[in-house]
Each structure stands twice: as C-alpha cells, then as structure tokens.
Amino acid sequence: MSRNKPLYAPEHTASGTRPWLDQVAAHFDEPARAMLSCVAEHVAAPLQRIVMPTGETALAHARATADIVRALDLDHESVAAALLVPLLRAHPAAAREIREKFGVTILELAEGVVRMGEIGALSSHAKSAIRGEGQAAQLESLRKMLLAMVQDVRVVLIKLADHLQELRSIVKSGNVPQMTDIAALTRDIFAPLANRLGVWQLKWELEDLALRVLEPESYRRIARLLDEKRQDRERYIENVVAVLKGEIMRAGIAAEVTGRPKHIASIHRKMQLKGIDFEGLYDVRAVRVLVREVKDCYVVLGIVHSLWSPLPKEFDDYIAKPKANNYRSLHTAVIGPEGKSVEVQIRTYEMHQHSELGIAAHWQYKEGRRHDKGYQEKIAWLRQVLEWKDEVRDTGEFAEQFRTGLFEDSVYVFTPQGRVVDLPKGSTPVDFAYHVHSELGHRCRGAKVDGVMVPLNTPLANGQQVEILAAKQGAPSRDWLNPQLGYLRSPGARGKVRQWFNRQNLETDIAQGRAMLDKELQRHGLTKLKLDQLAADMGYDRLNDLLTALGRGEIGPKALHDALTGDVPQTPADGQVATLVTRKPARTGGGVLVVGVDRLLTTPAKCCRPAPPEPIVGFVTRGRGVSVHRANCANLARLDPARCVEAEWGQATGATFPVEMVVEAVDRTGLLRDISEVLSRERVNVTATRSSTTDLAARMRFTVEIIDLDQLRRVLALIREVKGVVSAGRR
Template sequence: MVTVTHPAAAITGKFESDCEAWLATLKEGYDATELALLHHAYQRARQAHEGEVRLSGESLFEHVLAVANILVALRADSEVITAALLHEMVATAKLPLTQVESEFNTTVAMLIDGVTKMDTIQFTAPELEHRVSLNTETLRKMLLAMVDDVRVVLIKLADALHNLRTLNSLSEERRIHIARETLEIYAPLANRLGIWQIKWEMEDLSFRYLEPERYKKIAGYLNERRITRQDYIESFLKELRDALMAAGIDAEVSGRPKHIYSIYRKMQRKQLDYHQIYDVRAARIIVNEERDCYAALGVVHGRWRYIPGEFDDYIANPKVNNYRSIHTALIGPEGKTVEVQIRTRGMHQYSELGVAAHWRYKENVGPNAGFERKIAWLRQLLEWKDEVRDASELADNYKNGAFDDRVYVFTPKGQVIDLPTGSTPLDFAYHIHSELGHRCRGAKINGHIVPLIHELKTGEQVEVLAV
C-alpha cells in the first residue's frame, strides 16, 4: 500500500522495551541465536519506518510487525519472520539486498528477493473478474515466483492477509480489487499449501467486501441462532466425550468454528438452503493414533445414524494437498444434523499450518529443505486442476519436462514473457514488437546493464534500452 512520510521522531529507548516485550512472546519457540536475529531485524525495521504511515492510518512498522506475527502463529522459522520485518525496507530502497545478506544472512536476502518478485506480478481487473481467464500464463506467473523457496509464499500470504484486514480506509474500487485478487489468487494459494487458518480468513474477509448483502444474510442467520446452537453443541460434545471415554479412547473433543464463505460455497455448489447445510453444527475429535480415528468413528456411527453420501475418509484417501481427516455427518439428538471430523494430532497440526508446519526446527534438527520443497511444489501444481480449467494440462506439461526448453522473464510492469531457452535481450525486444527490436541498443537485467548477448534466465526482469 502507498505510504506517506512524516517528520521522523527521535529514536528512544522505548523501542528496546517494545522489542523485548515482543520477543518475550516468542521465547518458547525460538532459541537464543534466532531471538538475536529477530531482535536486530525488529530494531532495524522500527527505526527505518519511524514516521511512515499507511493509507489505513497505521504505521508502516505496525504493518510489518503484524505480518511477522501472522507468521509466528504459523510457527514459521526465524529467517522467515526476519524477512517479513525487513521486506518493506528493501521495497522502499532503504536497505539493499546486498546489505541484508551481509548484515543478516543469505537466506533472509533470498526470501526478501522472492517476495519482491512476487510483488512485481500484477493481476489486471479482467483477469480477476473472469476466473477461467486465470490461464496458463497467469499460472506461470505464480509458479515462477514460488520456484526457489516455498517460504516466500508464506510471507506473501501473510502480507496479503494483513492488507485485507485493513481495507476499510481505501476507496470502494480498491477494496473490491484487493478482495477479488485475494479470493481468486491468494486464498487458493493458501489452500494449495494447506494453510487453512489463512485460507478461511481470506475467504471470509474477501466475501464480506465482494458480496456484502449475502455475507450479512449468512452472518445474521448464524448470529440469531448462536446461543441455541452453542447450547446444542455443548450438550452434544458432552455426550460424545462420555461415549469415547466409555470406549477407552483418549480424545480431545471440541466444537469447530464455521466460516461464512464455506457455508455460502456449499449452498451454491449443492443448491441447498441454509437449513440443509449439515456442518453448521460441527464437532472435531482429535486422537493420538491413526487406529484411534477408526475406533472413534465406530463409536460415533454406533451411537448416531450417519447420513449417506456425507462420509469421506481422507485418511485412506488424502486430498491432493495432503489433507487427512475423516468427515461424517450424523443425525444427532433432537434429529438435528451434526458434522464430525476425526483426526490425529499430527493431522490436525498439518490441517492448521499446512506446509508451514514442516519449516520449524524440532529438537535442533533442521527440515529436509530440498525434499519439502519438491513435495510442496508438486502439491501446488497438482492442486491447480481442482480450481482452474487449464491447470491439469500445465501440471502434466511440467511433469513431462515440457518447460525445460523455455525461459520465462518479466517485463518492468510484471508481464511474463515466454521465450525459448538461450534467448537474449534482443530476442526479448523483438518478441515485444519488431519496432522495439529495431531500436534496441542495450538492456538492463534486474536493474543492471548487460550485453545484448546475455542469455536470459527464468525469473529475470528485462528492460530494453532503445533509441
């Protein structure tokens, strides 16, 4: 978002006390070395953004700290959070990437560079308004930005989510554009990475701006019946806990929060009235072992009649993004329908954090980054086919190596240009327009002048210097 600069205030010791208070909330998840890295990043960002205010009225530092806190909630590693704190400094040319690398480390610089590349990708209104026109080129735009490290996408998602939370001060046109971009690009991306807590919030907030009347209608219906529904669920949960305990199953039982957009989508998809949506009343069972999931299922189906056609075993048959749980819908007490999810603690962690869960260090052993990147990359590719018409062909082409002889570069405006491997800036110029090719006298790659015989590489930004 656009920022305006006010006269800088004096840098005071309050920064240190604020920083220490923030770090105190993180101590359980990060070691001393990681906390030192975060301390330095906090102080650098706080000082650099002093006096800068966003159009929303909040300071720019409050924005980067909010983004960092979203990532903390995802249990992201210290380098990801550091990159989140610093990325606006790089974007506003207050901190060169070379200095990030020397002052922090190479990984942090690489993550910020990836976020910067994602920021150059611009989605036009026609692309967003016509969902099927999110075609192969647009898919490539997103895939290009993700290819180096999936953690780049975590930062971008957190940034996009906080932007969505602070839309009220923008014009209606901007609110609608950002909400649509989030709903059509970033929420599905969060889904592909399995980060449901971000996906749900993005969808609900976007829906609120894009379809305010429908949002209010569903929200109002939920609110009107909240007390009755809560009383019912509490009674159902007690009965469920007692039944599981009697069967000797150690389980954590809770109600499950409902999301307005998911209710709306189910109503649209199944052409149902609100009263026919089974999972408005929902419960979740979390157990220790996979075998306990099926034992719990036996207890549930033995006590209440399940609804045919509403049972899914995603443990035996995981979703493409590796989501695993058992879903069933029951005729509960008083003849009311209740949806029940059953999963292990490990499955629950993955369902909440998705691929982000694999990037935290555990017992001083780092994640197998190469393996995780490949799994995440494949998961993203395969998941496209569920949401975009052209995607399965894209995934097949990727798996068959069809892109091996192509190179994909950006124009200064973020448009992706598809060229044969071995292409030069001159080839790029002629691809744009023959007249530009005739007038080409030089080129810049990522802001640096290069010879016209420079061989282009995927992800580079190319600027033609013409007479």
C-alpha cells in the same frame, strides 16, 4: 502497501519495542533474541514515520506481520525478515546495510517477499487482458510463478502473513484506495497458495476477509444466517468434541477428535457450487475423528449415531467405495446439541495422511479444477516440509529443510500485456516467441528482456518481461536447430522450426517431381493425360503425393514409364503360381529364402531397399526373378497379390544390401568429408551420393551397402553426432 507509495508522518518516538520484543522472541535462544532486538531497533524509527493508506503505521504493520509469522512457528530469521520487509519496500537502497548488519539469508528472505508482492500485483493487469477460461489458466500460471521464483518456501509464508495483515487493516479501515483490487488478489492468488501449502489458519481468514470486501452483502447475509459469532461457533464445536471424545474413550478406542467450523467464505462457495440455499447445508459445523484401524472407523460411526440422530441421505461410505482420486473416509451428518446440524468425518491416520499429502489433493477439490501430477507432488512435498518444522530444532537444519529447487524445471515470464507464459527451464526468447505464436517465432529477429536488448540465445529467468522484435516477413534460421548454439530449449519450438524447413523441402521436391513428370508426358505425347487419375492408378491419394515421390526418387524412370504406357506384365497362369508354394523354403544363393523355389534369382526392390532382419515379401517378375520388398512397402498394395510369394532372409556369408540414407544438416566446409570418414571407419561402401543446398541447409542422400539393420542404426547414430547434422535416417 506494495502497490501504493507510502505517506510520511512527522517523526515521533517509537514506543513499546521492549514489551513486544520480549513476547515475540520468548521461545528463541539468546543469540536469536539478540539478533531480533537489533532488527527491531533498526526498523523502529524509520517505520514509525511511514503511514500506510489504511492509517496504520508501517511499524505496527511490521510487528503484526512478525506476530503472524511467529504464530506459524517459523524461525527467528523469518520473524526478522518480516520486520524488514516494509523498510526494504519503502527504501530499496537499504538492502546493502541490511546485508552488512544481518546477513545474506535474512536479506534474501525480505527481498523475496517484496518481489512476490510486485509480481502478484501484476495479476490484475493479466486478468483485464484475458477473460473466461483463459483467465483461470493465467491465474494458475501466476501462482506457479510465485512459487517458482522463491528458493526458500519461508518467503511464501512471510508474504502470506504480510498480505493477511494488510487485508486486516483494510477491513478495519473500511475505505482504502484499491481495496477491491487487493481483495481480488487475495481471492485469486494468496488464499489458493495458503490452501495448497496447508496453512489453514491463514487460508480461512484470507478467504473470509476477501469475501467481506468483494461481496459485503453476501458476507453479512451468511453471518446473519449463522446467527452466531465465530467464537460461538467454535465454542459449540468444542462442546461436541468433548462429548464425542469422552464416549470414544469409554469404548476403549484411541482417537484424535478435532473440530472445524465452516467459515463464511467456504459456506458461500458451497452454496454457489451446489446451487442450494443455506438451509440445504448440513456441514456448517464439522468434526473430524482419526483412529488407528479401519474397524475402529465403524465403531466410532456407531457411537456418533447413538449420541445424535443421523440425517437421512447424508451418510457416505468412501472407505467401502473410495472416490475416483482414492479419497477414503466415512461422512455422516447428525442433529447435534441444541438441534444444530453437525458433519462428522471419520478416517484412519493413514487415510488422513493420504488425503492431506497424497494424490487425493484436497486443494483440487476446493478449487474445482485439475492440475498436473508433477505439480501436485511438489505441493505435497512442500506441505510435508511444513509438517516437519515442528520436529526440527536446529536452526541450520531448519533453514536447509525449507530451501527447495522443486520448481526449477519451469520458468515463468510475462508478455508485454502481462500474460504469464510457462516454459521449460533454460528457454530462450526464441522459445518464448514460438510459444506465443508459430508465425511470431518464424519472424523473430531480436528480443528485449525487461526493456534491454539481449541475444536470442539468452536463457530466461522467472518474472522477466519479454518483448519480441519481429520482421514483417521472415523465416527461421538453420542455426536455431544447432543444439550447440543454444537457441532452442523446448521440443515444441524445435519441432515447429523443423516443420518449417521440411515444408520448404517439400515444395522443392514437388517442383522437381513436376518437371520430371512433364518431361515424360511430352516424350510419350501424353500432355492431355488426367494427372489425378494417374496418381490414383499409381496408388497415391493426391497428385502432390505422386510429385513428391518422383522428386525424392522414390519412383524410378522405369516405374513411371510402365505407368504411362500401361506396360504391366501379364499375370502367369494359375498353375505356374501354384508351383511356387508347394515345397518348403530353400536357401538361395542371394541370401533370401523363397518358399517353394530352389536357387531362384532374387534382387532387392529399389523402391524400399529391404535389409535383414526386417520382414520381406517376394514378387515374381518377368525375366528378372523375384523382386524382394519390405513387408510394409507401399508399392506392394499396387502389385498383383497372386504373384506375391513368401520370403525370408537366409544366412549367406558376406552378403550386403543396398540402403538409402538421408542426412539433413547445416551446410559448412568439411561436412561431407566428416560424414565420409564415419562411413569409412565403419567399413560401409557408398555406391551413390546426391546432395543439394538451399539457404545454408544441406540435404544429402547416400546409397550404401550394409550387412544388416544393426549396422545401419550404428552408422546413423554416429552421423547424427557429426557437427552441424540436424537429422539422419533411412529413406
């Protein structure tokens, strides 16, 4: 077993190789049989000397695993890899010889199985560190990691077969170290994987054997209640199927009738979920009927009810009323032969296909939780590939079908405590640190991957263990925001770094705003003024919002002076305002049309600096004509609505409008020159600039004259492409 060091028995001759090989290789062509013969001879002697903790030899384990793989109808490469897994697990150095003798593909399959076992064994460590809902999420991440780690889905199938044989030996032996841990691993990891991939013949046996080890009393109690062996149950279902199939054929309906007795683990789970006893279950034995057309479903339902008496309140028509996940089928329960209850499901082939491979996601119902849609689609694709295996005969085509990069959009790594972390593919140790905790990301100064120091921009791979080396106090680097340096891949981590720097800029703006306000208060002799009231009077909810606006230049000296002195222009008489809204819009010389006024002086408001074609509103000032604001300008809410007038953009030729841009970048030599070259190429006139640099972070403000918003958007897009620029936008 992968979790225990093998014991070695005295060497003795392996026997029975040829009869076993003839049986397992019977359906392969001559080259495949020859290759399997070489593999079988290669592993016979060394594996015969290894005794597993269950008392089974590694050779017997390998052959039994290969039998299971062959029963799954996989190719000869998969059977060969199943034989080689115990050898590679016991002697990792054998990899080189395996590659030389049997090729890279078989070696990669065997190594993938060994690696899956090593990662799966870590689940008990992760479970012990995390409890409750967090534990369920970790197990889910671990299942995704196991699928993401393999490039060939055959690796998962071989591992399931290997684990099933291990569990069979444990149950047969009855007393094996760590048997409870191995059974829990089966229940939490490998049985759900088999369920998702649709490998039902492995899934039910894994679940039953795990329950037998973990809850022997429950297992024995349900087995006694069934009062029959599994073979007896299956024989009973075969009889029901034969009777029903005969009646359906006599009715002239083409149908496929199959039986599926409920397994002990499934019964146990349903009793727990529904809180009922065994007598309350009506679907211990189940039959499924597939037909071509919907009308045939109801005909078959009538046949079933004519053969056996239906149980009250046990009929569900999910065709007329589909489930929320669009699952459709007829469900009924009847008293079948010998007075035993039987559940019958009736659906069309299309409904069945949708149920097995579509959004109905049968495994969601079985496991009782939601999963993301993209992951469901990947699982559905893998299950479809497993269906195709019966139709593919060419070995090369078969192997290619099973190769998949479906799970390459994510990478799964471990914390030092064994917790699984799900990150976007290409993520770095810095992404990992921010995923664990924002503060850890800020203080990240180095990283170890699998115990080895690596640069912080190293892309992480599936299954690696990552340890972050953090300072007691620290801050993120501006370099992390530079996409060319490759420190950050995930949008969440990038947003946290930007948020940190914005917070630092905010503190600087507040400090500058406080200094400006204090200076004005002293100049006007208003040092005892209530500042919170001043902020409210100026339309701000908090004092810090007012200080930030002052620091960023959003409130000019004149506006602050007016607010402190109470110098608010008087509202004109009603008759004066009324004259402004009596005529149709007329074109003004400044490119702005004001309703009811001909050739009135208009000026863009400095607080919002509007530009065409965004909606605008005019405000009648005293002696300065009409001040034009953006329709969504925050200052409009603080102005007298009686003096606001309708306005719209005219078509004045050659008119330009002042707009402020804010650029944040990593400071470097030549940065301002490169931005100026962009503005020059676009023929944009710059009327004012203001810049500041803090800890290699440059913040620049430009007042530019533009024709319209389209030109502004084009200029901002070009500036964002300048090396070192983190963001560029309109203020």
